[in-house]
Amino acid sequence: MRESASTEQEGGRLQSAAVDGSLFLGIDGGGSKCKARLVDARGELLAEAVAGPANAFQNQAGARESMVASARQALATAGLSPGLLGQLRVGAGLAGVNIPRVAGEMRQWQHPFAALHLETDIHIACLGAHGGADGGIIVAGTGSVGYSYAGGRGRSFGGHGFPVGDNGSGAWLGLRALQSALLAVDRLGPETRLLDAVEAQLGTTGLGLVDSMAGARSREYGALAPLVLECADAGDAVAVAIVKDGADYLTRLARKLLAAGVPALSMLGGLAPRILPWMAADVRDRMVEPRAGADVGAVQLAMSAGAGVDQA
Template sequence: MSKFFCGVDGGGTSCRARIVNDQGQFLGEAKTGSANILLGVELAMENIQLAIAQAAEQAGITDLSSLSVGMALAAAEQKSAWYDFMALPHPYQHITLNTDGYGACMGAFGGENGAIVIAGTGSVGIYLENGHQHVIGGREFPISDQGGGAIMGLRLIQQTLLAHDGLRSSSELAEYVLAHFNNDLDAIVSWSKTAMPRDYGQFSPKIFERAMERDELAMELLQDTANDIERLILGLNRKGANQIALMGSIGERIVPWLSPAAQSLLVQPKADAMSGAILMARGDHNLYPFSR
């Protein structure tokens, strides 16, 4: 029977799956919804299985038991969520689960020593050193994940409300947020009661856009985010990492806002988190992601 490998990269906003054959040849790839297991292991598994099924259809694979799957998922460092997820039934030959940061670092350095800061909806810093993983940050929104889009969006909402109350200067960005909620403050409060990280993160593209137009609030928010990401970069450097790949939708765009000292530590990743997850599927990468 043919053997296939699937890498899954799942965060708070989306989940991507890529399938390759035993020679590493690309066969199929698909994208679905959130796969942050702390937001619900059943929902994460549903979105993962949908992404894998779509990628398998592209690849012409009908027997999913031929797949070995490496999963690099947000919140996999949460022990109870890890065990709950791993207890779920699945049709695959084998699954390996670690964090999205671990998968990203595996991909960035081809499984060798190296460090990454991933800043997407959330954020984390991870340094792989001779099989041991050093992790900083990444303890989930809203208590952690500084440098990610969700925290950036949360700060935007907070500052917009301050501007509305005359406690800080307003801006076109703040007016945009108010218009998004039809200038109804009660709507903002109601929305916040159930808003997920991806809901806050939806505002990050607009923040970048307005910052390029020199909007005061947008520039302030981007600099705060850059400071948070720089703190992670320098923290990894103090742990011994001298080459750090900055990844994720926020990380890839924030580099010009970092100091020269932080920029000097950055290197280009060799590959993405799905490639890292495929390495997890191929090998014995069952490190528990709980210890820090």
């Protein structure tokens, strides 16, 4: 009984808070899912929710549906009325909205929220990592990219996708691993532990590696990246050269971010803890642990974007 009364009391406070325009929703939209985070005016967490994919580049309508679905689910989880959807001040980070066409189409959306502030996925990741303060991030996962947020301005560095860019990324390391393994098979390049490692992981030998990776995309190449780091740690000269080359690029990327005026950097992505030790000391000295994830960054976007009901 007390629990029920408590819930009603809490719900009552929230309903009135919402009427004051003080319900904020952060949305971290990605290609596999859409995470939402509902907070009150003090930033206290009310509910989290997960809905389907929200990739505005690949499927604009689907992304909109997932965003609304995640918002409705967050309200329901918090015990709030679905009618409060129109009171939500939303900050959302979506991959692809750096592309003018995608951003333009999203701006046309007659969304059901009180306000929608839209940024890229990497922007909210940067806000989350530095608690909304100025800072820079380097994402080293399947791909690689740098981002700085300073003086209210966000800037992207590097990236451009595999195989033309994304140096130092998992896909980039993995392709180099396969190339080196094949050179070793043909005895047209130096012997390397990478050959045994790649053969073991792919379950084939010699030129069977070619068939095994025929038509492979960045994700499959990225799956070979840990082997490069393991072989480099074991002292294999070919692997060391690859990792150093990638880490040197990420070091240059980090220096660019620092030159853009950020006080500190964070490394994100699955490769981050493994490749960071290979980067130069001057940039490692400026690294801090990320404070929170992109969904928290999206909330910061929602809360810092002012009371205007217009979209960013």
